[in-house]
Amino acid sequence: MRIIRSCLPAALMLVTASCSDDKPGGRAPEVSEAAPARVRRLTRAEYDNSVFTVVKHPTPVPMAQLLAPEDAILGFTTHDRLQVTSLLADQLDTIADQNWAPVALGTLATEYECAGNKGEEECARAFIKALGARAFRREVLAEEEADLLELWKAVRKESEPKKAAEFVIQAVLTSASFLYRTELGEPGKPGAVVWLTQREIASALSFAITGGPPDAELLAAADADKLVTADAREAQARRLLKTKQSQAYLERFVVEWLGLSGLTSINKNNQVFPDFSAAFKDSSRVETMTFINHVITNEGASVKELLGANYTFADGRMSQFYGTTSTPDGTTGRVPLPANRVGILTHASVLTTYSLFDSSSPIRRGKFVLTRLLCRDIPPPPPSIIIIPPAVTTDSTTRARFAAHTDNPTCAGCHRQLDPIGFGMEDYDGLGKYRTKENGLDVDASGSVEHTNGKFTFKGGAELAKFLSESDDVAECVPLQLFRYVMGRDEDAVDSSMLADMRGRFRADPKLKLGDALVGLVRSPYFVHRRNP
Template identity: 40%
Template sequence: MRAYLFAFCVLACGCADDPAPAPAQSDACLSVDPGPSPIRRMTRFEYNNTVRDLLGDTTSPAAGFGAEEEALGFNNNAANLVTSSTLAEKYMLAAEGISARVTEKLSRILPCDPAHIGEEPCAREFIDRFGARAYRRPLAPGEADMLYAVFAYGRTIHDFREGIRMVIEAALQSPHFLYRVEFGAPNRPSDGIVRLNNWEIASRLSYLLWGTMPDDELFAAAEAGLLQTRKEISAQARRMLDDPKARDVTLEFHRQWLDYDRIASATKDPVLFPTWSSDLKNAMKKETERFIDAVIFEESGDLGALLTASYSYLSPELAEFYGVTPPSGSGFERVELDPGERAGLLTMGSLLTINAHSNQTSPVHRGKLVREAFLCDIMPPPPPDAVIVVPEPDPDSTARERFAEHSKNPACAGCHQLMDPLGFGFENYDPIGRFRAEENGAPIDASGNIVDSDINGEFIGAVELAHKLTGSEDVRGCYTKQWFRYASGRGETRADDCSMAVLKERFKATGGNIKELLVALTQTDAFLYRKAGGAQ
């Protein structure tokens, strides 16, 4: 039977055309160009969310699929989401398991009672409804018939339940479930641009803002043809950002962008840092997530607050670590921090810890974080013949003195002059992120310098650096670019110049409001259109 289902899953398919949004009209960008348009496969995050919302399965079956390969800092880059034979087998096994679990009690998933209206009519009603939700568009007549043939086979060899189970198993292996297959309608016959139809826009909205399939309201809007104008799409985006699922996506984006998950495997010298523990690591991660979530959805909502807020959300344990008065409750509550010591994400224990060595700080890693994550620079690897030697801790010197040797090596100086002077500004924070004024009895020199940016100049300490970054057009542009990469599943190209310009202008006009940036993403050519002929 597996061979039968596999053959079913690779059949070609189609979907109906709908009118689509009009092209963007601005002085600089009068023609539509969506840039490259790769077909998008679900990530593990999206797969788990989708089977939860489609069938109520909360077992996170995609955990066994294996990690996606990252590109440009994110794991949803379409070029890397290749379905190997191993992954195809895991999809098959997951489909078998999910279909078996959800059909244990058929009344939870059936829209009808087969004993009342008959097995065939009930099966067809289920197939029409389930198939449309699984494929995120109405089924074509041939598709419904194929799924019914699967049901009929299962019914013949066993019973009604087995027929329904096999329909679910087959649908979960279909390219129309695993991929966002988009056909749309021609924009103009000669330009090779495809306007996405209402159902395709609904899926783009739901996977961008929720990381899952559309809800009933989005499906209803698509069916009514109410996802054709930018105004209609914007209204849906704003509604969706008020849903808790939007919080999951913003956390997923920031988790990948800043890579703070690495704290789970961060090790520190137990002699130097006896308080370092799994509980402390978990608390640091939760602080970062609670802070990001609160800034975007409960506080001012802007990038500046992410970078410069002098408050955080701490547990009693973490408050003790930071040396501040603990919150009254046992959970993570808003706590004011010393504005001379802490400012937003860059001075949080999680980011400081993962960008340090086990027994000393790392100006290189901390400077590289700023360069790559916040300025979108790409730091090349060391020369092939370079001998990488991390200086050993020395009680008679500071980390700044030890790492300054990089700038004296001609083979290393070029890149390290971009990173190290930034990283030296973080020397007030030890390898686990505690604030310090001295190292080995010597006063900390936290002076730094930033070059090759729109905010070149000297600064003292990470707090001052954070405030400089907040005023940077380069930083706002980089944050916009990072979201574009995540939203599009690819890197930006020259064809995206107009879309990027509109996004940057909107982000600046709204004071760096992150939710407004997400709405703006849904208004770009890259979101509303695609190139004809599949991945390009």
């Protein structure tokens, strides 16, 4: 039964209309300006997390890989321009019909089954309200309850209650009220700044910390009107930061922030790089993901540790590649990094990601550092410029081949920023292998990076990574990247105070912990206010 096509627009209109009348809000706003009210579609990961909560599945089975992948804006797939396309609608309908609705019939049996002393319609209404409240992250509206009850009755005329419950579950899991998160706020006049409702605060806070809907404790706090104070929101955030869901959410942030989503699809010319193979690709990916997971779960998601660690988690293949000691049995484990490597920037997976098929790439590596770690915009090249990397030769170094960019007046403006950084990482080839020679010639890995207080000159990627792990500019950039990931949009002038709160909390601890930046976010009064349309 195709439900999603009719329910998506209708349900979304119901939600919007219910929160936009002209009655005065429940409390005076704390700020005079705020970001506009909005509605955001769930990402694939958020969809999985939300479904697990709705159907109460004891052993979650991810279905996100069956859905069309999101595009990325500003490097993140969590942006607020996501829509439900026809393809995605079909996929969601199929998953709800064939996967989750049948599963939920088992996990939710006690909710839809009716005791003998109760009327069936009364039981159906109770089931709809309980199911809908979890799915919609708020109380079910009267109009929604009526529509779902009509669906129940229509199916019940020809089938047993179990089948009626299955269709209601499918309708809920394909409705706009489930697929879209609302941040509309309490009722108020057009253009007025209003508080988010307590349930909306609970939802926004939970998605900001865990990438999923609020749990029972957070909902109870919302229903008791306890999320008004910054201290109460911080307490909930600190509690949620300890969960596995939060750790997985921060892991996704690190992967997308550093542009590592494509590690499984990397391909290299193994005539140029004989070490490259499917096994090498898998080993390098496992190394990096294990290291990220360790930093998040055991080092408090410390960015300083992420960028400046003197160890990694490698198997025998990667240990040999790096020239370091291996674990006793050659399986993935903690091993020291040699002096020519520091932190995740010198992982083979990262260096390979920011290289070309058959060589290293000073431009890609320089742009990576500038845009991802220093938050500097690099404009695209002029349309008149033909972007073709210089051909690989056997009688020169990569640096020499790419140096022409800085000599071309049309290209020099950007490449004077990019190239000195990338040139300083030329002690690693296109696979991330350390080198002092290329084509029999000495490798010049001297470089420089401009920062707020001047210019830092360095030699080799390890020295650059060490500098970045302690850089004030990186400490300013990371909270902004986290803001974009959580809020799903670029920053605006109204966000300056919220970003200042995030940066202040983030920099208060020398380890630069991501969780502290998130605490600064949810404590901000701008996080819990919106401006009416």
